[in-house]
Amino acid sequence: xxxAEALQYRIDAIVIGASAGGVDxxxxxxxxxxxxxxxxxxxxxxxxxxxxxxxxxxxxRKCALRVKEAEDKELAAPGxxxxxxxxxxxxxxxxxxxxxxxxxxxxxSRPSIDVLFETAADIYAERLMGIILTGxxxxxxxxxxxxxxxxxxxxxxxxxxxxxxxxxLSALRQTPADFVLPLEQIAELLRTLAxxxxxxxxLCQRGK
Numbered sequence: 001x002x003x004a005e006a007l008q009y010r011i012d013a014i015v016i017g018a019s020a021g022g023v024d025x026x027x028x029x030x031x032x033x034x035x036x037x038x039x040x041x042x043x044x045x046x047x048x049x050x051x052x053x054x055x056x057x058x059x060x061r062k063c064a065l066r067v068k069e070a071e072d073k074e075l076a077a078p079g080x081x082x083x084x085x086x087x088x089x090x091x092x093x094x095x096x097x098x099x100x101x102x103x104x105x106x107x108x109s110r111p112s113i114d115v116l117f118e119t120a121a122d123i124y125a126e127r128l129m130g131i132i133l134t135g136x137x138x139x140x141x142x143x144x145x146x147x148x149x150x151x152x153x154x155x156x157x158x159x160x161x162x163x164x165x166x167x168x169l170s171a172l173r174q175t176p177a178d179f180v181l182p183l184e185q186i187a188e189l190l191r192t193l194a195x196x197x198x199x200x201x202x203l204c205q206r207g208k
Contacts, residue, residue, distance in 0.1 A: 011039050011153065011193060012127040013076070013096070015120045017113030017143065019046040019135030021163025023055075025183055026133075027062065030081065032187035035064035039129075039193065041081040042070070042090060042098075042120060044111045046135065049087035056083055072100040084111035091119040107139035117143025126151035131186065133157045135167030141174045148175045155179045155186060 018025055022045045033041065047053055053069065060067040063081060070082040076096040084090035089101040089111050106112035117130050117140065130147035132140045134157060148154050154177045159165040161182035172180065179189065 010127055011129050013092075013120060013124045014039050014041045014129045014131065014190075014193075015117050015143075015147070016041065016043045016131045016133065017117065017135070017140040017167075018044075018133035019109075019113075019137060019139065019164070019167055021134035022046070023058075024134075024163065025157065026059065028183040029131075029133075029187050029190060030059050030063045030067075032190045033063060033065055033081070034191060034193065036079075037065060037193055038078045040076040040078055040096070041065070042076075042084075042092070042116055043081065044084045044090060044113045044116050046109050046111075046137075046139070047086050049110060051086060053083060053086050059083075070098050070100065072098065074098050084116065087111075089115045091115060092123045093119070094123065096123050107137050109137070109139050113140035114143040118146045121146040121150040121152060124150075124152065128152035129155065131155045131157075132168055132171040133183075134162035134164050136164045137167060138170040140167055141170040144171045144177070145174045148177075153178050155181065155189070157186065158182045 056067050056069050065079050065081050067081045069085050070090050091099040093099050130144050132144050156171050156177040157168045158180050159168050162168050
């Protein structure tokens, strides 16, 4: 993993997209994020739009980083995991700053993985890592292509290891991913992203 070890010097943000099977996949990946990670982590997981999300509570107990639901106009903090709230697109803007939108559905979804990835690529460019996981539609394929065009690192879950492979196969059709790996190997890669400086956020604290 020599390439992965070098990533710690260039990654300021990680975007992750998942749909069907995504909770199980994130349960492997998020505990692998080191407490000293300085990157901000932004996640879109397709959920029913009419119900509140329990994802911050679920993953705060499993993660060494601060975990919270994204809020409109808040500045992106290092060492923090942000989940897109149900029925809102999550975007990144200058600052970097988070933004929430109720624009039209994308691939029948709001939040949309494409929207998050495309806006994050505009802000972070080569300092961004994009990860596409299991899912049952094509959301995320265009977004990962944007990450690739801007020089970011692209990772796709190995299709045979995905609970539902359509999303990862769609991404691979559009983008020559830097890494195509099963979940455990993606987790191993994420463990290499530690910083020498510890994260400021307390362990396993849910954000307010």
